[in-house]
Amino acid sequence: MIHDNLPGHAHGAPVGPMDGMSDHELDTDWVDQQIGYRLRRASAAMAADYAAAAAGTGLRPVLVSMLSVIAANPGVGQSELGAALGIQRTNVTPLTAQLEADRLVVRRPSRTDGRKVELHLTDDGVAALAAGTQLIADHEERMTRHLDEPERRRLLELLERIGR
Amino acid sequence: MIHDNLPGHAHGAPVGPMDGMSDHELDTDWVDQQIGYRLRRASAAMAADYAAAAAGTGLRPVLVSMLSVIAANPGVGQSELGAALGIQRTNVTPLTAQLEADRLVVRRPSRTDGRKVELHLTDDGVAALAAGTQLIADHEERMTRHLDEPERRRLLELLERIGR
DNA sequence: TATTGTTATACTCTATAACTATA
DNA sequence: TATAGTTATAGAGTATAACAATA
Numbered sequence: 236m237i238h239d240n241l242p243g244h245a246h247g248a249p250v251g252p253m254d255g256m257s258d259h260e261l262d263t264d265w266v267d268q269q270i271g272y273r274l275r276r277a278s279a280a281m282a283a284d285y286a287a288a289a290a291g292t293g294l295r296p297v298l299v300s301m302l303s304v305i306a307a308n309p310g311v312g313q314s315e316l317g318a319a320l321g322i323q324r325t326n327v328t329p330l331t332a333q334l335e336a337d338r339l340v341v342r343r344p345s346r347t348d349g350r351k352v353e354l355h356l357t358d359d360g361v362a363a364l365a366a367g368t369q370l371i372a373d374h375e376e377r378m379t380r381h382l383d384e385p386e387r388r389r390l391l392e393l394l395e396r397i398g399r
Numbered sequence: 400m401i402h403d404n405l406p407g408h409a410h411g412a413p414v415g416p417m418d419g420m421s422d423h424e425l426d427t428d429w430v431d432q433q434i435g436y437r438l439r440r441a442s443a444a445m446a447a448d449y450a451a452a453a454a455g456t457g458l459r460p461v462l463v464s465m466l467s468v469i470a471a472n473p474g475v476g477q478s479e480l481g482a483a484l485g486i487q488r489t490n491v492t493p494l495t496a497q498l499e500a501d502r503l504v505v506r507r508p509s510r511t512d513g514r515k516v517e518l519h520l521t522d523d524g525v526a527a528l529a530a531g532t533q534l535i536a537d538h539e540e541r542m543t544r545h546l547d548e549p550e551r552r553r554l555l556e557l558l559e560r561i562g563r
Numbered sequence: 564t565a566t567t568g569t570t571a572t573a574c575t576c577t578a579t580a581a582c583t584a585t586a
Numbered sequence: 587t588a589t590a591g592t593t594a595t596a597g598a599g600t601a602t603a604a605c606a607a608t609a
Contacts, residue, residue, distance in 0.1 A: 395437065
């Protein structure tokens with residue numbers, strides 16, 4: 236009886252609309268129970284908050300994450316960097332070019348491998364990373380202000396276990 | 400001492416690389432501790448898995464979610480629908496147009512409000528929703544197979560509390 | 564042959580501004 | 587004046603294919 240599982244055909248204990256969202260009185264029970272949907276919504280809310288806080292700085296999340304990995308791994312190559320952050324090589328290229336154009340990163344040809352360029356932060360890059368780190372710390376604090384520290388860690392742990 | 404909080408300057412108990420991700424040996428401790436980063440990675444992993452499963456069907460997640468809300472709320476308007484799902488009116492228009500072009504939804508002018516169009520599923524729309532529901536159920540099961548049911552509910556609950 | 568980096572390209576998602584028609 | 591829907595457009599994010607240089 237496949238239709239028992241369909242949206243609009245409530246069955247079992249009705250969970251009701253999730254606390255605090257009026258949604259103009261619409262029934263959204265089905266999507267509200269999906270991890271994928273909730274992930275997208277939460278991720279979008281995070282992105283909007285960060286964008287508002289970082290407006291005008293040019294410090295997009297992906298750029299700050301790249302700066303942080305380069306800082307922790309001086310001389311890292313673009314492919315390595317991309318693999319670590321889940322960004323394809325082909326997309327790392329223009330991102331790195333922007334960091335270089337903004338004088339936050341220098342690209343140095345490797346002496347041991349002629350194909351590779353090694354990435355390092357400039358002094359401006361270190362300063363930009365400090366600014367980005369503060370932006371993100373404040374942003375994370377705002378968005379998780381209704382979670383205590385164990386809950387925050389629990390959320391991180393559960394997110395790590397998605398899909399593996 | 401602001402630099403104490405900077406990536407590349409480990410402090411406190413080192414958490415180490417998260418279990419199971421080799422990352423080519425790179426240090427990514429800083430981003431690994433961020434909710435925003437983990438949300439983006441988890442959301443991307445979910446999107447990739449669903450896209451592979453739904454390839455060729457045209458049943459994008461946003462379209463299935465729209466079908467589900469229309470099914471549960473027959474006659475819903477486009478603005479209401481968008482508000483319920485976090486999609487702007489301006490972006491609902493082309494999505495609805497596609498559902499209509501695919502004969503999954505009909506748009507009927509409201510008799511009580513000349514500005515409004517009321518959305519209803521066609522028989523094909525009901526069938527497409529059934530197919531999409533199954534795709535998403537299987538997809539959610541795959542991606543959360545390492546979580547038990549209490550953990551799954553706990554994750555949903557924590558995600559709801561982000562940013563509010 | 565495989566890997567690093569590049570270019571070109573395209574599609575999705577999201578956002579703003581400006582418009583219409585109705586209320 | 588506010589709301590429902592539309593059009594046009596632009597920016598990010600992400601994807602594939604094809605290529606050059608090097609290993």
